[in-house]
Amino acid sequence: xxxxxxxxxxxxxxxxxxxxxxxxxxxxxxxxxxxxxxxxxxxxxxxxxxxxxxxxxxxxxxxxxxxxxxxxxxxxxxxxxxxxxxxxxxxxxxxxxxxxxxxxxxx
Amino acid sequence: xxxxxxxxxxxxxxxxxxxxxxxxxxxxxxxxxxxxxxxxxxxxxxxxxxxxxxxxxxxxxxxxxxxxxxxxxxxxxxxxxxxxxxxxxxxxxxxxxxxxxxxxxxx
Numbered sequence: 109x110x111x112x113x114x115x116x117x118x119x120x121x122x123x124x125x126x127x128x129x130x131x132x133x134x135x136x137x138x139x140x141x142x143x144x145x146x147x148x149x150x151x152x153x154x155x156x157x158x159x160x161x162x163x164x165x166x167x168x169x170x171x172x173x174x175x176x177x178x179x180x181x182x183x184x185x186x187x188x189x190x191x192x193x194x195x196x197x198x199x200x201x202x203x204x205x206x207x208x209x210x211x212x213x214x215x
Numbered sequence: 216x217x218x219x220x221x222x223x224x225x226x227x228x229x230x231x232x233x234x235x236x237x238x239x240x241x242x243x244x245x246x247x248x249x250x251x252x253x254x255x256x257x258x259x260x261x262x263x264x265x266x267x268x269x270x271x272x273x274x275x276x277x278x279x280x281x282x283x284x285x286x287x288x289x290x291x292x293x294x295x296x297x298x299x300x301x302x303x304x305x306x307x308x309x310x311x312x313x314x315x316x317x318x319x320x321x322x
Binding site: 111113115126127130131133138141142147148149150151152153154155158159161196198206207208209210211212213214215 | 218220222233234237238240245248249254255256257258259260261262265266268303305313314315316317318319320321322
């Protein structure tokens with residue numbers, strides 16, 4: 109299992125809508141997340157920055173993310189979410205959410 | 216169980232030392248963390264910001280944090296870590312790590 113943490117900026121004017129959507133994420137989107145071997149997935153917000161934490165239980169993260177991005181329901185969901193978000197100023201080219209480095213873990 | 220996420224700034228000149236310390240956190244500090252009902256505790260770093268995620272399994276978080284801060288080993292550990300960190304610009308008075316709001320969770 110690999111723990112993954114990611115951040116992205118949330119546009120201030122979209123904060124209420126983002127929270128509302130995430131209180132009732134579409135079942136198809138949740139099912140795809142589970143099918144792509146992601147567990148214990150949380151998103152936190154502070155001061156215009158979204159922080160995601162999840163645990164990846166599969167064996168090919170890149171391929172699972174490719175499968176997720178090929179899912180029509182997920183694409184429809186992202187089409188609503190993406191305009192609400194802005195990648196971090198230091199994101200790599202083409203990077204949406206930016207990964208953090210794990211520096212400590214204890215069970 | 217309650218999921219808690221917190222952020223704080225890490226002084227750039229202390230990054231290497233912080234990572235080194237956290238690769239080998241003192242056993243007494245880890246034992247106190249466990250005794251205070253904290254599980255699955257990770258700290259991530261990106262661009263001068265530390266992000267902590269943990270799961271609190273106790274029934275009185277405030278009291279457990281009071282117990283942790285009364286632990287001499289933990290105090291010694293914090294005496295080294297605190298000068299490396301700076302609270303967020305928007306932290307409340309007396310706040311060290313700043314809590315984030317959970318806006319989404321799926322198991």
